[in-house]
Amino acid sequence: MNNKIRVIVSGAGGRMGKEVVKLVLQDEELELAAAIDRSSKDIDAGRLVGLEECGVIVSSDLEAALANAAGDVMVDFTTPQSVYANTALAVKYGVRPVIGTTGFTPEQIAELDKQCKEQGIGGLIAPNFSIGAILLMRFAAQASKYFPHLEIIEYHGDQKLDAPSGTAIKTAEMISEVRQELRQGNPEEEETIEGSRGGYYNGFRIHSVRLPGVFAQEEVVFGGYGQSLKIRHDSYERAGYMPGVKMGVQKVMEYTGMIYGFEHFIE
Structure with a gap:
């Protein structure tokens, strides 16, 4: 059988x-x-x-x-x-x-x-099938309870069609499930070049990097008083x-x- x-x-x-x-x-x-x-x-x-x-x-x-x-x-x-x-x-x-x-x-x-x-x-x-990437999402969501000021930076090759990546969006969604919306940065800030601050999501920013020679990476950067925390995952193949x-x-x-x-x- x-x-x-x-x-x-x-x-x-x-x-x-x-x-x-x-x-x-x-x-x-x-x-x-x-x-x-x-x-x-x-x-x-x-x-x-x-x-x-x-x-x-x-x-x-x-x-x-x-x-x-x-x-x-x-x-x-x-x-x-x-x-x-x-x-x-x-x-x-x-x-x-x-x-x-x-x-x-x-x-x-x-x-x-x-x-x-x-x-x-x-x-x-599944925006991402990588177990390491899933762990990054979980760790980032946990960290956001204590470090609510954060930004997401994701890196992919220059032929990727969508931005931000599905992985970055899923990361943002998981963070937003446990973090109340908090609009970050100076309320009077201005972009002298449109898009410089990245895409806006629930108070924080997502940045998409597209370059030849890059495969897939994501980094969540947290900032607090006198300290910062970075959680990063790299896929190589x-x-x-x-x-x-x-x-x-x-x-x-x-x-x-x-x-x-x-x-x-x-x-």
């Missing part, structure tokens, strides 16, 4: 998508049901990621795969422009979505939660996210509804 979780990878030709395909092909508890990518279609998924042929040919038709590939879970690392439609489509066909793409609004998340519950399936939207992706794939088989944030799985 085959007890493997059958995974459909959406965005299989992207940098994160390729890592997910490798994970699924090399893990004894997972099985590749389909691989979807618009620019890498008609190639064997194993060859696409530098492994032996696996017999799964990359396709550009996500709906056909969801309808016919008998997938249990869809992992999506695509773009903010397409991810909501992809997720809703997966839920429509009863395939549990595990989403690493950012760009959802709170209203969209609430609607997807409703759809998942109607279908009786679980789903996960995409493979570091894969243990979290696998955990997400396994966990969505166990519950109903859409969960927002990988931190719910870290005790």
